[in-house]
Amino acid sequence: xxxxxxxxxxxxxxxxxxxxxxxxxxxxxxxxxxxxxxxxxxxxxxxxxxxxxxxxxxxxxxxxxxxxxxxxxxxxxxxxxxxxxxxxxxxxxxxxxxxxxxxxxxxxxxxxxxxxxxxxxxxxxxxxxxxxxxxxxxxxxxxxxxx
Amino acid sequence: xxxxxxxxxxxxxxxxxxxxxxxxxxxxxxxxxxxxxxxxxxxxxxxxxxxxxxxxxxxxxxxxxxxxxxxxxxxxxxxxxxxxxxxxxxxxxxxxxxxxxxxxxxxxxxxxxxxxxxxxxxxxxxxxxxxxxxxxxxxxxxxxxxx
DNA sequence: TCCATTTCTATGCAATTGCATCTAGTGCGC
DNA sequence: GCGCACTAGATGCAATTGCATAGAAATGGA
Numbered sequence: 001x002x003x004x005x006x007x008x009x010x011x012x013x014x015x016x017x018x019x020x021x022x023x024x025x026x027x028x029x030x031x032x033x034x035x036x037x038x039x040x041x042x043x044x045x046x047x048x049x050x051x052x053x054x055x056x057x058x059x060x061x062x063x064x065x066x067x068x069x070x071x072x073x074x075x076x077x078x079x080x081x082x083x084x085x086x087x088x089x090x091x092x093x094x095x096x097x098x099x100x101x102x103x104x105x106x107x108x109x110x111x112x113x114x115x116x117x118x119x120x121x122x123x124x125x126x127x128x129x130x131x132x133x134x135x136x137x138x139x140x141x142x143x144x145x146x147x
Numbered sequence: 148x149x150x151x152x153x154x155x156x157x158x159x160x161x162x163x164x165x166x167x168x169x170x171x172x173x174x175x176x177x178x179x180x181x182x183x184x185x186x187x188x189x190x191x192x193x194x195x196x197x198x199x200x201x202x203x204x205x206x207x208x209x210x211x212x213x214x215x216x217x218x219x220x221x222x223x224x225x226x227x228x229x230x231x232x233x234x235x236x237x238x239x240x241x242x243x244x245x246x247x248x249x250x251x252x253x254x255x256x257x258x259x260x261x262x263x264x265x266x267x268x269x270x271x272x273x274x275x276x277x278x279x280x281x282x283x284x285x286x287x288x289x290x291x292x293x294x
Numbered sequence: 295t296c297c298a299t300t301t302c303t304a305t306g307c308a309a310t311t312g313c314a315t316c317t318a319g320t321g322c323g324c
Numbered sequence: 325g326c327g328c329a330c331t332a333g334a335t336g337c338a339a340t341t342g343c344a345t346a347g348a349a350a351t352g353g354a
């Protein structure tokens with residue numbers, strides 16, 4: 001039961017605050033523009049990046065750190081909107097394969113400018129280029145197994 | 148509509164991932180130990196730190212970046228458990244003053260060891276002392292108005 | 295092969311969150 | 325001291341999340 005140092009506690013507290021602040025900015029800009037929540041974009045992007053190689057839900061889950069049940073329902077909603085399609089997996093009877101549709105690609109592309117501007121407002125304007133790189137590097141360490 | 152640099156986008160993406168990873172660790176450890184969610188602790192700590200000077204809900208809201216309606220209900224729950232008390236504000240007929248109770252202080256104290264260990268696991272073990280300080284400094288910039 | 299265990303995904307139900315709006319007070323300009 | 329915009333906080337209702345568990349298929353032994 002190791003005790004965290006003062007600066008570790010500060011880092012954690014500020015991670016919460018910073019995340020909440022940035023997320024609020026991003027979500028509210030998306031909403032203002034009439035777009036769905038951020039998570040929709042993230043899934044669409046992930047599927048689009050995967051290209052030909054379709055993804056399984058559990059792969060998405062691992063990559064994006066979503067909970068299983070939330071992802072399951074998010075997929076429902078995305079499918080209901082026609083942004084993605086589910087097809088049964090051939091080699092695993094339990095599973096399914098996910099693919100983005102043309103409609104999904106189109107909406108992702110339309111969202112990007114608004115999302116990009118929000119990211120710039122929430123993060124970019126607060127940091128120098130060097131700071132942004134440093135921050136990205138440090139944050140990565142938090143969710144990758146330590147050496 | 149400024150476009151964010153590549154590293155700003157990466158910083159944002161990793162902020163999401165890192166936050167989700169750390170939060171999951173922390174919340175699940177609290178739950179395992181039979182404690183209420185993190186937000187409860189945060190409010191109790193804030194009220195305890197305020198000491199004599201009682202806080203108004205809107206002050207908490209600003210400090211912790213909660214939404215108004217969520218905080219309102221969180222206060223309901225904390226009061227229902229007897230961890231805090233609401234009293235009408237003397238100088239503002241609309242408002243109220245919040246104070247932590249002895250019971251609230253006791254539970255906060257009991258939670259801390261578990262919470263501390265979770266912070267160490269989620270953050271401390273991934274960073275050197277220097278990295279932790281750097282991360283804390285950079286994150287702070289994200290929610291303070293830029294110079 | 296058979297059984298036990300694990301993996302993958304879905305879902306009923308309760309709790310929480312988000313949204314819009316409401317009430318009550320405050321404070322300012324006139 | 326009136327009217328009006330604004331602030332503090334609560335709340336009904338819908339959507340989402342969390343939790344526990346189900347069910348179905350794969351996997352790994354004995």
